[in-house]
C-alpha cells in the first residue's frame with residue numbers, strides 16, 4: 001500500500017507522515033529531502049540553480065542516496081550524510097528552484113518509485129498523488145493558512161538557533177508556494193481524488209488520528 005501526502009511547505013506533512021508511518025509500520029519517504037540534497041550540491045559547486053544545462057551536467061555525476069538508519073531516513077550526497085545540512089534556510093529556496101527543472105525531477109521520481117514499489121510506503125511531497133504515484137491507495141492534501149505555516153517554520157528555525165524574522169519566513173514560504181505551484185512540470189497541486197485536510201486549527205494528534213481512521217477504513 002502507498003499513501004501520498006502532498007501540500008505546501010509547513011502544512012505539517014513530515015510530522016504527520018512520520019507519525020502515521022510509525023503507527024502503521026510503513027516506511028516514510030520525505031521526497032523534499034532529495035530535492036534539497038540536489039540543491040545543496042549545486043550551492044556547494046557554485047552552480048546557478050536555474051541554469052538547467054549546468055545543473056544537468058553536475059547531476060549526472062552526483063549520487064543521491066536515501067538510507068534508513070536507526071529508524072529514520074538519512075540522505076547521502078556523494079557518500080556523505082547531509083541530512084542536517086539540507087535543512088538550512090538557504091537550501092529551501094534553492095530546492096524550490098532546482099525542483100522546477102525536468103532533468104532533476106525525472107531522476108528523483110525514478111528513485112522515489114523504486115523505493116515505494118518495494119514496501120508499504122508513505123511519501124510526502126508536492127506531486128506524489130498527481131505524478132509520482134497516481135495509483136496510490138490513499139491520497140491526502142494537507143493545507144494551513146500561510147500565517148500558521150510561517151509560525152510553525154519560524155518556531156522550528158528559532159529552536160535551531162537561526163537568525164530570522166516571522167515576516168521574512170512568511171514571505172519566503174509564500175514565494176516558494178508560488179514557485180512550486182506555477183512550475184510547468186508536475187507542479188504542487190491537489191489530486192482530484194485526494195482528501196484535503198486543513199490543519200490550521202488542528203493539533204498534530206487530531207490530524208494523525210483523523211488520517212489514521214481514513215487509512216484503516218481503506219485497508220478493510
Ligand code: DC
Nearest residue numbers: 031032033035095096099125126127
Ligand atoms: O518539503 P520540502 O520543503 O522539504 O521541499 C523542498 C522543495 O522541494 C519544495 O519547495 C519543492 C520541492 N519538492 C518538489 O518539487 N516535489 C516534491 N515531491 C517534494 C519537494
